[in-house]
Amino acid sequence: MYIFIVNTVSANGRGLKILKKLETDPLFQSSYCRTFRTEYKGHAEKLAQQVAEIHKEQVECVVVIGGDGTLHEVVNGLKHFNWIPIGFIPAGSGNDFGRGVGMVRDPLAIFRSIVSKKRHKLYWPGVYLTDNRTQKYYRHFMNNIGFGLEAEVSAAAEQIKSKKWFSLLKLSKLSYPLGLFAVIKNFKPLQITLNLEGERKQLDNVWMMTVSNHPYLGGGMKINPTAKIQPDSLSLLTVQNITRWKLLLLFMSVYWGKHIKLKEVSHFQVSSLTIDSEIPIHFQTDGQVGKCKSCRISKETETRKIFGAFTKLTS
Numbered sequence: 001m002y003i004f005i006v007n008t009v010s011a012n013g014r015g016l017k018i019l020k021k022l023e024t025d026p027l028f029q030s031s032y033c034r035t036f037r038t039e040y041k042g043h044a045e046k047l048a049q050q051v052a053e054i055h056k057e058q059v060e061c062v063v064v065i066g067g068d069g070t071l072h073e074v075v076n077g078l079k080h081f082n083w084i085p086i087g088f089i090p091a092g093s094g095n096d097f098g099r100g101v102g103m104v105r106d107p108l109a110i111f112r113s114i115v116s117k118k119r120h121k122l123y124w125p126g127v128y129l130t131d132n133r134t135q136k137y138y139r140h141f142m143n144n145i146g147f148g149l150e151a152e153v154s155a156a157a158e159q160i161k162s163k164k165w166f167s168l169l170k171l172s173k174l175s176y177p178l179g180l181f182a183v184i185k186n187f188k189p190l191q192i193t194l195n196l197e198g199e200r201k202q203l204d205n206v207w208m209m210t211v212s213n214h215p216y217l218g219g220g221m222k223i224n225p226t227a228k229i230q231p232d233s234l235s236l237l238t239v240q241n242i243t244r245w246k247l248l249l250l251f252m253s254v255y256w257g258k259h260i261k262l263k264e265v266s267h268f269q270v271s272s273l274t275i276d277s278e279i280p281i282h283f284q285t286d287g288q289v290g291k292c293k294s295c296r297i298s299k300e301t302e303t304r305k306i307f308g309a310f311t312k313l314t315s
Contacts (some may be wrong), residue, residue, distance in 0.1 A: 006064030048077025067092020072286035100214030225257030
């Protein structure tokens, strides 16, 4: 059984358009495919968990048609069912996960590859726990988790995308740059304590801190160009003590990954870290926004199998 969880409103209805195209394909009609459409934020996570609990022995793959946020929900819905493969057909406005794993752009080619099980990638999500919660409340992230300006820009971008006129004009790709200009003027840098693999550091005037599984963020920005899909480590990037004008230069160069040459930018490979703040600070993970005072971040040890059609050979 192939389970399709579809966000029909992602990227101005792209998810629905892709679904309708797939439904006309003979392979879709001949395969045992069941479709569930999301109706609200968080619904994809509930659907994935329910499907796994009820049909876990029959499910060959849970296929996501939507954006990175929908994928984030499904992965967390299946976090206790690591043996169930996930297929992903990008249908969002940013599609950073598809870009990060080298997914092809043709939805039909991806679908056919998933059903025929021709290609897959091995993937190790990131794990995060906020505000000293117990281990059972851990969550996964597929792309990255970020604090500071990046998180507040993501929140502003979501508000911009929610405006009806913005969707009608199909300007979703401009939401992140517009969010940056909306936030940067009044943003206050962070004062945080960073516990990096046992070494504790006090960091002042932090503008951004991003932990990544792959290089991309915000619809193609190469925020962590040294990040690689691997089992044991994550890529950490920090931006400190930078002027607002130079920060704009950073965002102009980030699409090519050249910003890491700036003296205010540091990057490391880490296996785990903890971030603490005396006041609640914004964070974003796979485009989902929240607030916390502390956050523990590490790498998932269980391998997740991702099916699709890729520009590079199978892992």
